[in-house]
Amino acid sequence: MSAPAIERPAALAAPTEEFVRPRTSPEVWQPRTRGRTRQAWVRVRTTTRQVRQGRYGVRAGRVVWRAGTAPVDGTALLARRYWRWVRADEYAGAESLEFLERVRTRRRRTAWWVGSGYVLSSAMSAYTVGGSAALLAAGAVVSVGTAAEVHRRVKARPTPLRFPGLGGTGRTPAEGVVVKAAVDAKLGRPDGMKLATPVLAEDGGWSTVLQLTGGDKARACLGKEGNFASALGTGESQVFFRALDEHAGQLSVFVAKTDPFLKVYPHPLIGRTEPWDFWTGVPAGRNGRGDEEWLRVVDASLIVAGEPRAGKSAAVNGLLSAAALAPTVRIHLWDGKGAGDHRPWRKIAHTAQKRNAAGLLAHLQRMQAQMERVFDLLDEAGGSTKLTPELCRQLGIDIELTVVDETRYYVASPQGPDIVDALVDIASRGPAAGVLLVLATQRTTKEGIPPALKGVCSLRWAMRCADSTASNAVLGPGAVGAGYDASEIPRSHRGVGILDADGADPARLRSYYLDDADLVDVAAVAYELRRAAGTLPARETSTAAEAEEVDPAQEILAAIERVGRLHTADLMEALGEGWTPERIAAVLKPYGIAPRSVKIDGRVLQGYRREDIPAALAGV
Numbered sequence: 211m212s213a214p215a216i217e218r219p220a221a222l223a224a225p226t227e228e229f230v231r232p233r234t235s236p237e238v239w240q241p242r243t244r245g246r247t248r249q250a251w252v253r254v255r256t257t258t259r260q261v262r263q264g265r266y267g268v269r270a271g272r273v274v275w276r277a278g279t280a281p282v283d284g285t286a287l288l289a290r291r292y293w294r295w296v297r298a299d300e301y302a303g304a305e306s307l308e309f310l311e312r313v314r315t316r317r318r319r320t321a322w323w324v325g326s327g328y329v330l331s332s333a334m335s336a337y338t339v340g341g342s343a344a345l346l347a348a349g350a351v352v353s354v355g356t357a358a359e360v361h362r363r364v365k366a367r368p369t370p371l372r373f374p375g376l377g378g379t380g381r382t383p384a385e386g387v388v389v390k391a392a393v394d395a396k397l398g399r400p401d402g403m404k405l406a407t408p409v410l411a412e413d414g415g416w417s418t419v420l421q422l423t424g425g426d427k428a429r430a431c432l433g434k435e436g437n438f439a440s441a442l443g444t445g446e447s448q449v450f451f452r453a454l455d456e457h458a459g460q461l462s463v464f465v466a467k468t469d470p471f472l473k474v475y476p477h478p479l480i481g482r483t484e485p486w487d488f489w490t491g492v493p494a495g496r497n498g499r500g501d502e503e504w505l506r507v508v509d510a511s512l513i514v515a516g517e518p519r520a521g522k523s524a525a526v527n528g529l530l531s532a533a534a535l536a537p538t539v540r541i542h543l544w545d546g547k548g549a550g551d552h553r554p555w556r557k558i559a560h561t562a563q564k565r566n567a568a569g570l571l572a573h574l575q576r577m578q579a580q581m582e583r584v585f586d587l588l589d590e591a592g593g594s595t596k597l598t599p600e601l602c603r604q605l606g607i608d609i610e611l612t613v614v615d616e617t618r619y620y621v622a623s624p625q626g627p628d629i630v631d632a633l634v635d636i637a638s639r640g641p642a643a644g645v646l647l648v649l650a651t652q653r654t655t656k657e658g659i660p661p662a663l664k665g666v667c668s669l670r671w672a673m674r675c676a677d678s679t680a681s682n683a684v685l686g687p688g689a690v691g692a693g694y695d696a697s698e699i700p701r702s703h704r705g706v707g708i709l710d711a712d713g714a715d716p717a718r719l720r721s722y723y724l725d726d727a728d729l730v731d732v733a734a735v736a737y738e739l740r741r742a743a744g745t746l747p748a749r750e751t752s753t754a755a756e757a758e759e760v761d762p763a764q765e766i767l768a769a770i771e772r773v774g775r776l777h778t779a780d781l782m783e784a785l786g787e788g789w790t791p792e793r794i795a796a797v798l799k800p801y802g803i804a805p806r807s808v809k810i811d812g813r814v815l816q817g818y819r820r821e822d823i824p825a826a827l828a829g830v
Contacts, residue, residue: 276363281352284359288351291358296321382409382416383442388463389420395437397461398426406460414500415448415466421459428453428461433693438463447471447700450498451693453715470498470720471703477722479531479732485739488536488609489599492529494671494709495721503719505529505669505711508609511637511647512711513664515654515684516673516696521705522650523551525671525721526613527729529648530555533611534736537743538602542612544570546619554726554733558740560747567623568776568784570614572769574632577610577645581636584643597644608745609644612636617651618658624780624811630660638666654683670716672696673707685710762797770818775808777817791816 294300298313332348385405393400402423409418422428428451435449442449447469452462475496479486491506505512507529514522533539534555542561543552556562563569587605588595597607614620620629637647649667651658654675659667664683672684674696681696682689685708689695694716696708705723710716724732740746769784770776782789795805798818808817 280359280363281356284355284357285352286355287359287362288355292321382411385409385418388418388442391438391441392420394441395434397431397434397438398422412464414470415464417462417464419454420461420463422461424459427458429458429692431461431693433691433695435693436698445469447498447703450718464499466498470496470500471706471718473720474723475720477528477531477724477728477732479535480724480728481731482535483735485537485743486532486535487599488533488539492532493722494525494528494711495705495719497717497719503709503717505671505709507611507646507648507669508641508644510641510668511666512649512669512671513659513667513684514648514650514671514673515658515675516652516707517676517680518652519704520673520699521707521721522652522673523615524705524723525673525707526615526648526650527551527724528722530613531724531729531732531736534558534733535739536609537736537740537745539609539611540745542573542610544573544612544614544620546614546616551615552613554729555736557750558733558736558746563786565619566783566786567620567625567629568780569786570620571625571629571632572784573612574629574636577612577636577640578632580610581640581643581645584645588643596642602644607644609646611646611648613648613650615650617649618653621660622657630663634663634666637663654680670710671707672710673705674699674701674703681708685716689716763801766794766797770820775810775817775819777808777810777813777815778805779815781818 296314296317298310298317301310301313385408388405388409389403392398392403397403397420400423404421406419406421409416420428422431432451432453435451436446438451439446439449442465444465448466450464450466452464454460454462473496478493489508491504494503494505497503512529514525516522530541530552533541541555541559543555543559543563544561544566545552545564548564552559552562561573584597584605584607587607588597588601591601591605594601602608614633620626623629633647633649636645640646647667649659649663653659670685672681675681675684677697678690678695681694684696685694689710694708694710699706699708699718703720706718706720708716708718737746741750765785766781769781776784778791778794781794782791785794791805798804803818803822805816805818806822807814808819810817
């Protein structure tokens with residue numbers, strides 16, 4: 211099979227002699243005048259057909275209801291205003307009660323004469339002309355009230371009143387301009403290309419659906435947003451394409467007024483005091499159209515990757531916020547960077563270690579044992595072979611969420627091969643047992659996340675990458691060719707990435723943001739929720755006396771028992787801060803255990819072996 215043809219990027223084409231900045235065609239901003247009658251009639255017919263199909267059914271019903279209630283609400287509004295005028299409410303705060311009473315008396319007299327005159331004139335008109343005169347008089351009052359109510363509703367709208375598809379404001383381009391831009395961008399063959407729907411004005415821009423020539427696929431247009439933006443004369447970050455599932459030849463087009471990724475979206479969980487259902491998913495961020503994107507970590511393992519300062523920590527902290535507010539989720543944090551990015555979560559995390567490869571290996575082995583235990587329980591219970599919220603409550607099982615930040619550090623450690631094998635096993639089988647993985651890294655090559663591990667993590671979140679090769683390394687081979695290239699994200703778009711999740715097409719979005727104060731607030735709420743639920747880590751609930759009763763020798767022996775043999779340096783990492791070779795030797799000396807030469811992976815260093823532990827002391 212011959213190699214696929216590769217389209218030469220425009221940036222590599224032969225340079226021109228003179229740089230010409232693309233400018234918006236004057237036709238885009240000119241209001242539609244005469245000569246557009248036929249297009250307006252097409253819009254009316256299209257909108258009518260869409261109403262019949264139910265597309266705008268709810269909106270049409272709402273419009274009919276509001277139009278029908280406007281006369282009633284307007285008359286009531288007019289009556290209330292009239293009554294407040296009679297009572298002189300605007301002078302209610304006057305210090306002189308005598309002045310206030312004089313104003314009220316004068317207005318009551320005026321209201322009496324006006325009302326009497328209105329009733330008398332209506333009665334005389336009805337007697338001389340007929341009942342229609344009285345109806346006209348009442349209709350005049352209702353009309354004035356209706357006009358007042360409509361004016362109030364228009365002023366109260368959060369966005370200016372616009373009619374979809376009408377370009378009288380000059381904010382939406384003509385249909386011919388959109389089609390011409392699509393042809394110039396080479397989105398498909400020009401013969402037969404047209405718009406399937408009118409150009410509709412939206413709050414953040416305008417949208418339409420492009421009908422391609424028969425035989426052309428809409429998915430082939432993905433990745434050509436820049437070409438279309440250049441032809442239209444707008445910013446590349448303001449154009450968004452989406453292939454429609456119901457028609458392979460139709461492309462949904464949205465053009466924003468301004469760059470939507472320069473906005474900062476606060477996390478929706480900020481200020482929340484109620485528990486969060488982690489099974490429903492995690493709000494990840496907002497896409498270019500302002501719609502919310504969600505992520506279900508309970509379905510598969512997640513990789514968050516990108517170059518430094520691209521927004522990985524913000525994305526992971528947003529996920530941890532949802533996990534922290536779910537009291538039954540057990541959180542395990544392994545920070546390979548050691549900068550304290552996850553400091554707010556340490557009090558609620560069941561594990562929080564920095565740069566401890568041996569400890570991570572021991573933890574992953576415990577998670578593998580947890581997987582086997584859950585699978586045995588599911589087998590014995592019958593029914594579903596995958597963990598569900600109901601089975602969690604029935605079997606007393608909690609979700610185990612392990613977050614490994616800067617995975618490259620652990621992969622490159624002496625325990626790296628064993629850690630990778632354990633991660634691959636957990637990533638492939640763990641979600642079915644409620645054992646979840648989130649891996650974050652700055653290195654997208656095999657040194658950061660080996661291919662075997664990358665292949666079993668089906669959830670991918672690519673922040674800005676150095677080049678298209680690195681982008682493909684995160685999102686998968688062929689992602690760039692399909693139009694998903696994280697290397698094209700501008701550096702000004704911190705927190706913007708491409709999320710491939712939930713079985714849908716990858717989406718470019720800006721992750722929700724939590725500053726340091728927000729993280730502390732969410733962590734404080736999570737702490738109280740977990741304390742009320744009784745799910746805080748044991749170190750937060752045990753008393754000082756209970757902590758003193760823990761035998762440090764048992765902690766050392768348990769670490770050796772799990773692995774089999776350890777060098778002293780690795781044993782220190784597994785135990786955590788505060789341990790030195792001298793302290794380990796002093797603790798084990800009363801039990802007759804001393805360091806000796808231990809060979810591991812061809813290296814002979816001082817350490818400890820499982821065989822040196824007496825059976826009674828090891829708890830077997």
